Amino acid sequence: MTSRAGVLLREMRRQTGLTQEQLAERSGVSVSTIRRLENGRPIDPRMGTVKLLADALGTTAAERRALLAEFGAAAEPAEAEPPRIRSALSDAADQFAQVVASRWQREEEQRRVHDPYPLPVRWQQASPNLTDRWDNIRGVRPGGSAEPLDLNGELDDIADVYRRIPSGRLAVLGRAGSGKTILTLRFVLGFLRTRTPAEPVPAIFTLSSWDPTASTLRDWLIERLPQDYPDCPGLTGPLAAELVETGCLLPVLDGFDELATGLHAAALAALSATSLPFLLTSRPAEYATAVAATDVPTSTAGVELLDLTPADVSGYLPRTSSRAGDRWDPVLAELRACPGGSLSTALRTPLMVALARTVYSAGREPAVLLDTARFPTSHALEDHLLASFVPTVYEHRPPHAARPLRSWDPERAQRWLGYLAQHVGQLDEHDLAWWQLGASLRRSSRILAVVLASTLAIAVLNWLVFVPLDLVGRGTAFTFRAGLMDGLLIGPMVGLAFGLVHGLMIVCGGRGIEPSRVQIRLRGRHRTGRQFFRAYASRLGAALLGGFVIGLGYGPVNTALHGLLFGFPPDGKSLAEKMLVPTLVYGLIFGLAAGLVFGLMAALEIPLDVGTAATPLGLLATNRATALRQLLILVPAVALAIAFGGSLLVELLQGPLGPLRWPLSSGLLIGAVGGLGGGLSYVLAFTAWGQWVLLARIWLPLTGRLPWAVPAFLDDAYRRGVLRQAGAVYQFRHARLQDHLGRGYRAHR
Template sequence: MTSRFGTLLRQLRCAAGMTQEQLAERSGVGVRTIRRLETGEPTDPRLGTVKLLADALGLAPDERRRLLAEAGGTPEQEAPETQEAPETPEAPETPEEPPGEVPPVRGPVVPPAFREALSEAASTLAQAVSGRWQREEEQRGVHDPFPLPVRWRPMAPELTDHWDNINRAPAGVTSRPLELTGTLDEIAGTYRRIPSGRLVVLGRAGSGKTILALRFVLSYLRTRTEAEPVPVVFGLGSWDPTALALRDWLIDRLLRDYPGLAADGGGGETLAAALVEAGYILPVLDGFDEIADGLHRPALEALNGTSLPLLLTSRPGEFASAVAATDVLTGAAGIELTDLTPDDLAGYLPRTVRRAANGRWDPVLTVLRERPDSPAAARLSAVLSTPLMIVLARTVYSDTPGRDPAELLDSARFPTAEALEDHLLDSFVPTVYRHRPPAGPAGRGTGGSGTDRNW
């Protein structure tokens, strides 16, 4: 055998969405043997072993022939032969991927007989999810005129797991931290570099956590392969971890949001249950902080009771308190969203007004740029440091004729940052409803409401 066999075996395993441990469990071939085969040892693999692996992978006939040929076998040797007894089970080992390698494809592990049906259902779900969140982005005006530059930095290390666990490093091997800085359009790529498939996103109110979650889903789906799960957003506010296990709750939410998944998934299960149990769902758990008081600790314990890949968003305080009360999220890397800057405002706000109103924001931006330490500028910069507040200011002053944003610098009217925030919030809803289009044929408005711009 040449190293081509090992390369092909690894490719087929990853395409099936299996780790070496999962392939060992399904085939009865020891994980050490699989590891040696994938790295080019031994040079004389037994055909019985290769056939066990081919069966466990559920290979199509042409793939099976290729694998046998690379192992030195021929189609004639596919005739029935005495099957070798499975190798003696070996002690579980740490995952095979050393730090620095491209993480393995994380995806469904499904018996071959059900793979095609569930893969088709997952593809249909992916289309529905993509369409839903594309419409949501449009309603929120995320691309009008362009997405605000949400950025992040690594989370405080005391809130994350060891890098060796995040990187799934073998015992005794020290791994290096991942580079965890980036911008909105890079979130799917950042997630894919995390071997554990677990990421926590922290950010204060209005910092862009939900928009980042939506962007993650859409970006991930654009490049998703059939070997990868479907990212689905789940609002965590309705989950009571003391009453319903995580997987059961995910199934319930899928049935509510995607009724077509109530169809038969085989074995007396719904499609929703079959997709969750087979690993076809990548939960995007939005709003850990919105879980009811007293339930954050059991929620984190429940998340640690599963090995599901996931992306979790939260405000910092609630997540830090849960970590202090129990433990970090096992295997999870973490990022924290950073504030927007006056330069971000200068690049965004002038492009939100009509041509006839060019210059409307100039007096405000000039003060922020030239007198940043003045009380009025400091207050306004502090308020306009999150996407939510910038969207509110844009709606009230850019989208409304006759409104002058220079009033935001009035220290007598707005002596504190809280007064500025209250003003923007109080002005937002009347402004939106004043501009809202007439009701459609069914009596429902076709424009967005205040909640449509919730960041």
């Protein structure tokens, strides 16, 4: 037991106005025991004793949990919860806690937080204008009053400081680069290190993607959990909802200031509307503006991070490298001599100190920072450190990199990173997702890429299938030219059709292509009942439309080409009549074949094993496997559906539409081209992996905006410390670095 437990008990007793004798009479616990507990003398109280005192004090649920936790006693589970469900949820929460701890431990090592020791981030209590009343924070009953809690502390104290807050709601405010993100990381690891089974599991969420006007905090957390923590087995929608709704999750909401413009006040109102505990980080200005527009979230305490002192920096930088020697001495002397100067002001945040460490730990002389002619202000010094960071890490191998790093030209690497930074900034968020890289292109470029890829696929496959057969069957130069013309006309027509559907549905329709969360397997737990019919209906409608559009384009072109080359049948019909019926028939055949195949594809889908997609490259590999399996199924299925389905449909339409021909051999050939070309075009136009290949691996490198080895470049940037991982996406190391790289790219474009 700690003395803090006794202080908490004494404060709760005083809030109720009871003396120790009165509390003893109410609870049945002796006065001497209560006195020893409040004074913090060595004693090991029984759980029953603490519960009797909590009952006698009339504590709220939050106060009761805090009191039991301080005395080392686990809070009781809700009596209404069946033991079996409680056990299942507890197991799921414990497993989730292990995943969270493992992830952020690796991330802490990647960011070198403990090398040689964490910077001394400190804080003080925030202005009263930015916090709620203490009687609300401490849950005092109406008519009572509460004294402020002492929330001051340092980085390793953050979990203990949070536990002092009965409401479980804390806002951490700090300037850019002051250490808010590192604080959330340390909070999660520290909280999990001492977490009891009755406590929730802290999990970090980046707030930039939350729209509080469209979804509540609970609904958004339920949606984000499987996406942000794909490495937790079984964390699907139902389990995510249970963890959130039953209080097993403690959301750590990072980057309130990064919400879209105009949503800050709505976000605070949404936080007040929920009873969930949370730890929130924000820059002070955005938080203060939102508070002025609405109010402080109910029962929320607040702390504000303090600047590093010259003594902090002087004690830290020389210890970052044994090779540094006395190189830092002139800089440290200036810090001590002018604590309010430009250099001291620039090095007041952990971000700038970390950048200075990186830039000048590779042999450069840090005394250049004392050049007041070159760096007359603190802003000039900060810009210099930001500008020097990327060239430094690409010129020298980071000392913490365990595996060999690929060699990149620093100037090109900076330009590529600048393009990525601008792309993320245009999305108005901080997630760098591989499946969204194509969105950095103009709409016309994305549609043109699909048209060209589909055209090339259909044309080449048409030539490979029909030209050799024509030469074998007829053996003339005329038929060879006819085969070439067939590919040259049919390819662009189908390409335009795919581009039209892609443009209407994806580019202009705003229907983003997300990574597939399913796998194609012959065995496994497939969809059944309502889930299958819902998926089947959605695929059927889209595939029918797409196939019918392609058929409408294929029909007249194919009919006109063969009529011009080989002549039209002498049946007395006009050219329009000769083309109308084949157009309608091809539209029906292609549309029904595509609808049938893509609809039945839903029967082979099973939920993705998210454990294989815990990183950006892991999710990419999983989606590549899914797309290739789709292609392997689509090619023969579409070919057979066109060949035999076309034959059946032609037989049914013989009467209404007149004499029709659909030889099985021709149907199989058209089906082969349709299956191969159509399947490949579908993958490139309508799957996340296909768009990644077409746009990020081909189009963007062709135009010089990204390297050819994009996956290797992103992974290398993460290992060099330019990027960080947040589940299945990357993020830039810091928003200021992202903004600097984006501005630099735009200035030199």
